[in-house]
Amino acid sequence: MTKITLTGQLIQYLFTGVTVGSIYAMVAVGFNIIYNVTDIINFAQGEFVMLGGLIMVFFTVTAKLPLPLAFVLTVAAVTGVGVLMERFTINPLKNASVLTMIIVTIAVSILFKGIAMFVWGKDPYIFPPFSGSKPLFFYGAAIQTQALWVLFMTAVMVVLMTIFYKKTRYGKAMLACADNPEAARLVGIKVNIMILISFALSAAIGAVAGAVITPISLMEYDRGALLALKGFGAAVLGGLGSFYGAVVAGIFLGIIESMCAGLVSSGYKDAVALILLLLVLYVRPSGLFGNVEASKIKEF
Amino acid sequence: MRSSNRKALLGLTLFLILFPVVAMNVTAIGHYLDIMIFVGIYCLINMGLSLLMGYAGQISLGHAAFFGLGAYTSGILCTKFSMSPWLAMVAGVGITGLVAYIVGVPSLKLKGHYLAMATLGFGVIVQIFFNEEVSLTGGPSGFSDIPGLSILGFSLDNDLCYYILVWFLVLLTLIFSLNVIHSRIGRALRSLHDSEVAADAMGVETSRYKIIIFVLSGVYASIAGSLYTHYVGFLSPSSFDFFLSIKLVMMVVVGGMHNIWGALLGTWLLTFLGYEWLHVFRDFDILVYGAILLGVVMFLPDGLVALVPRMSRVWKRG
Amino acid sequence: MNTESSPVFLHVENLEKSFGGVQALKGLSFKVPQGIIKAIIGPNGAGKTTLFNVITGILPPNGGAIALNGISIEGRKAREIARLGVSRTFQNVEVFGRMTVLENVMVGRHIQSRAGIISTGFRLPGMRREERQIRENAMQHLTFVGLENRATELAGNLPLGEQKLLEVARALATDPKMLLLDEPAGGLNTRETEGLAALIHRILEQGITVVLVEHDMNLVMDISDEIMVMNFGEKIAEGKPKQIKNDPLVIEAYLGEEVDYSDL
Numbered sequence: 029m030t031k032i033t034l035t036g037q038l039i040q041y042l043f044t045g046v047t048v049g050s051i052y053a054m055v056a057v058g059f060n061i062i063y064n065v066t067d068i069i070n071f072a073q074g075e076f077v078m079l080g081g082l083i084m085v086f087f088t089v090t091a092k093l094p095l096p097l098a099f100v101l102t103v104a105a106v107t108g109v110g111v112l113m114e115r116f117t118i119n120p121l122k123n124a125s126v127l128t129m130i131i132v133t134i135a136v137s138i139l140f141k142g143i144a145m146f147v148w149g150k151d152p153y154i155f156p157p158f159s160g161s162k163p164l165f166f167y168g169a170a171i172q173t174q175a176l177w178v179l180f181m182t183a184v185m186v187v188l189m190t191i192f193y194k195k196t197r198y199g200k201a202m203l204a205c206a207d208n209p210e211a212a213r214l215v216g217i218k219v220n221i222m223i224l225i226s227f228a229l230s231a232a233i234g235a236v237a238g239a240v241i242t243p244i245s246l247m248e249y250d251r252g253a254l255l256a257l258k259g260f261g262a263a264v265l266g267g268l269g270s271f272y273g274a275v276v277a278g279i280f281l282g283i284i285e286s287m288c289a290g291l292v293s294s295g296y297k298d299a300v301a302l303i304l305l306l307l308v309l310y311v312r313p314s315g316l317f318g319n320v321e322a323s324k325i326k327e328f
Numbered sequence: 329m330r331s332s333n334r335k336a337l338l339g340l341t342l343f344l345i346l347f348p349v350v351a352m353n354v355t356a357i358g359h360y361l362d363i364m365i366f367v368g369i370y371c372l373i374n375m376g377l378s379l380l381m382g383y384a385g386q387i388s389l390g391h392a393a394f395f396g397l398g399a400y401t402s403g404i405l406c407t408k409f410s411m412s413p414w415l416a417m418v419a420g421v422g423i424t425g426l427v428a429y430i431v432g433v434p435s436l437k438l439k440g441h442y443l444a445m446a447t448l449g450f451g452v453i454v455q456i457f458f459n460e461e462v463s464l465t466g467g468p469s470g471f472s473d474i475p476g477l478s479i480l481g482f483s484l485d486n487d488l489c490y491y492i493l494v495w496f497l498v499l500l501t502l503i504f505s506l507n508v509i510h511s512r513i514g515r516a517l518r519s520l521h522d523s524e525v526a527a528d529a530m531g532v533e534t535s536r537y538k539i540i541i542f543v544l545s546g547v548y549a550s551i552a553g554s555l556y557t558h559y560v561g562f563l564s565p566s567s568f569d570f571f572l573s574i575k576l577v578m579m580v581v582v583g584g585m586h587n588i589w590g591a592l593l594g595t596w597l598l599t600f601l602g603y604e605w606l607h608v609f610r611d612f613d614i615l616v617y618g619a620i621l622l623g624v625v626m627f628l629p630d631g632l633v634a635l636v637p638r639m640s641r642v643w644k645r646g
Numbered sequence: 647m648n649t650e651s652s653p654v655f656l657h658v659e660n661l662e663k664s665f666g667g668v669q670a671l672k673g674l675s676f677k678v679p680q681g682i683i684k685a686i687i688g689p690n691g692a693g694k695t696t697l698f699n700v701i702t703g704i705l706p707p708n709g710g711a712i713a714l715n716g717i718s719i720e721g722r723k724a725r726e727i728a729r730l731g732v733s734r735t736f737q738n739v740e741v742f743g744r745m746t747v748l749e750n751v752m753v754g755r756h757i758q759s760r761a762g763i764i765s766t767g768f769r770l771p772g773m774r775r776e777e778r779q780i781r782e783n784a785m786q787h788l789t790f791v792g793l794e795n796r797a798t799e800l801a802g803n804l805p806l807g808e809q810k811l812l813e814v815a816r817a818l819a820t821d822p823k824m825l826l827l828d829e830p831a832g833g834l835n836t837r838e839t840e841g842l843a844a845l846i847h848r849i850l851e852q853g854i855t856v857v858l859v860e861h862d863m864n865l866v867m868d869i870s871d872e873i874m875v876m877n878f879g880e881k882i883a884e885g886k887p888k889q890i891k892n893d894p895l896v897i898e899a900y901l902g903e904e905v906d907y908s909d910l
């Protein structure tokens with residue numbers, strides 16, 4: 029057995045943190061996409077990740093499809109779920125109170141969880157990593173190749189989303205909705221469609237997160253809630269609505285958590301993220317990176 | 329008190345008196361008494377939640393934590409420190425009330441989604457605490473041998489006695505809550521719902537009442553927790569998890585959150601569903617819960633209790 | 647009434663309020679002597695409602711001073727200002743729609759009562775006595791504005807005119823020293839407006855200072871002791887009704903275009 033050095037250990041924690049943090053980042057971005065257009069926090073956001081993981085298991089392990097095809101089908105399926113959710117629960121409830129919207133998305137999340145349990149049962153599932161399970165060694169730290177896939181996918185997501193918002197017609201229209209829905213309506217943007225796209229997009233990002241993390245952390249039906257909570261923590265930390273803020277904060281949260289688990293106490297690692305969330309909410313609800321005045325700024 | 333409330337209270341009391349008589353004589357539903365005790369315990373929590381959600385307009389996704397704090401305080405003080413259960417219950421109320429106040433002051437400054445997430449986070453933190461502080465709480469496997477309750481040397485450890493105790497407290501709490509609703513405090517809270525600026529202009533201290541109701545609802549949950557502990561005799565963190573918080577909100581919403589009677593109705597219905605009628609679905613009860621909740625919010629936003637006047641109108645018409 | 651000799655009740659000095667780029671109040675200064683009816687007139691968007699919102703603490707000012715009987719109140723919370731004796735009605739009625747008419751007025755008694763959670767929950771004797779007083783007092787105020795027959799109806803179901811009266815009753819129930827009325831005659835017919843004028847006089851007789859924002863010039867000229875004219879967040883004229891009627895600036899800025907002059 030090779031001797032594990034302290035540096036090696038720290039690098040290991042750091043890397044694990046960045047990996048897990050990338051998932052939080054993707055959940056946080058998912059929250060923001062919907063929040064920006066609708067002012068709704070989708071409590072079912074974590075369920076998209078859970079579904080992404082489990083559906084990927086179905087396509088790779090059960091249906092034995094080749095990985096790229098399984099990946100595409102998974103993302104498509106979860107996107108469809110997001111679209112259905114918007115059509116059947118969000119869209120009919122125009123002008124509902126915040127309290128009602130919270131409860132509706134909670135109801136949907138319970139429903140998804142229930143369906144997942146119905147289909148897959150309570151056991152955790154896994155499928156083989158994208159490029160084998162032989163780890164890479166780096167300054168004494170063992171790094172799973174799948175973690176690199178997680179980072180790669182996060183980077184791809186950041187690039188694609190940036191292009192989407194900065195360059196495409198729909199992306200620009202969504203930003204306009206975020207700034208001022210009334211004005212957007214007046215210039216002929218179909219806000220309805222934008223809301224639908226926001227759900228589709230954030231479901232797709234959730235699916236990607238679920239599909240890449242499952243070979244590392246496994247996936248089971250009730251993983252969604254905690255993921256949503258931490259993803260929300262990241263979104264708030266980064267300033268609700270801020271795209272890059274969410275990415276940075278998600279990774280930051282992952283690192284803190286992983287360091288705490290490794291160096292202090294693994295039992296309290298979940299609590300750390302949540303305590304941080306509460307502190308930020310209490311002290312600086314505009315987020316660590318947002319300024320207080322512009323807490324509603326929706327800049328990407 | 330209003331005459332409609334008085335009638336409903338009378339009806340409820342009659343039902344509560346008749347229920348054990350019937351249940352204990354029909355073997356098929358003999359165990360319903362046991363379920364009714366749990367219904368009563370959850371009713372205690374949900375009356376507070378109804379005040380908070382339906383009247384003060386604030387959401388809490390962390391009420392299982394207050395329930396758990398009451399339960400653990402009672403359990404720990406009685407077993408590890410041999411304190412009298414009643415004293416422990418009071419201590420639980422004190423501790424939970426204090427925690428509710430400390431959490432409530434900053435949390436209730438938050439609105440909507442932020443408040444929901446903050447209370448959710450708080451609930452999960454408390455559950456992690458129950459899991460991790462093994463020396464105090466017994467960790468994930470919890471601890472048992474918690475003594476039952478007795479009054480003046482008379483033990484309450486049979487279902488009927490406990491049923492009477494629990495439901496007596498429920499009725500007391502219900503009357504207390506109805507009195508609060510129909511007082512200047514209740515009016516202040518309702519006014520806030522209809523027009524916050526007018527309430528402000530009339531001098532209503534909106535934030536103060538939100539906090540008072542939050543603490544009150546924490547206290548209700550704490551008492552429920554103590555009753556729960558002494559009834560089941562053992563504790564583990566899984567009884568106070570985040571899904572319970574969600575289920576509590578669900579009971580209130582399904583019954584109708586703008587009406588404290590709705591909270592009772594929803595609690596009764598969903599508890600019986602969970603303990604008895606959903607056994608057909610065994611593990612898939614979550615699916616049914618989700619569907620019920622979604623159906624009610626989408627199609628019956630004022631909850632099942634809103635059907636009562638409609639039904640009585642149809643009934644009167646013949 | 648001789649307004650010069652009465653002590654100043656409300657003193658506003660250099661008040662500023664802006665919304666983003668819009669300056670709704672630009673260094674506004676004026677005084678309201680105790681026990682008079684002061685009308686504030688001016689075209690839509692002049693900043694009259696904003697002035698009320700800032701005085702009552704609904705909105706914080708960006709600068710300037712407001713003193714009530716010599717006590718400075720600018721930037722204080724609405725509930726503190728209500729306790730100092732300022733009450734108001736709203737231009738776009740803000741009744742508590744899902745509460746009964748009587749309950750609406752009972753909310754007005756909030757600051758004059760003190761029962762806490764324990765005494766209300768257990769209905770202790772002190773609380774019952776207080777509750778009875780609240781109810782009686784509220785009923786008196788409903789009778790005062792002539793809504794006693796509506797007591798048990800839902801406030802949201804009343805016609806607009808009665809909702810406006812209800813707001814007056816609710817505001818009076820706080821036992822104010824000064825009452826701010828924001829376009830109380832808006833949407834009322836001639837007969838109702840006459841009733842309103844009588845009502846405002848009766849309020850004045852109770853020793854309550856009245857500040858009135860109103861577009862109905864007959865009403866304003868008829869009942870006010872002093873008039874202030876605003877435009878674009880500034881005071882453009884102030885004086886007795888007669889002076890205002892003949893002020894060329896006022897006629898140009900406001901009266902000329904909005905109201906038929908011969909009407910005055």
Ligand SMILES: Nc1ncnc2c1ncn2[C@@H]1O[C@H](COP(=O)(O)OP(=O)(O)O)[C@@H](O)[C@H]1O
Binds near residue numbers: 665670693695696
């Ligand atoms: N809450 C607000 N937010 C932004 N602008 C406002 C707000 N309230 C008033 N304004 C603006 O301030 C100006 C004065 O409005 P207001 O006080 O309502 O005028 P008035 O009551 O004299 O008709 C208007 O330009 C109005 O658009």
Ligand SMILES: [Mg+2]
Binds near residue numbers: 694695696737
């Ligand atoms: Mg106005």
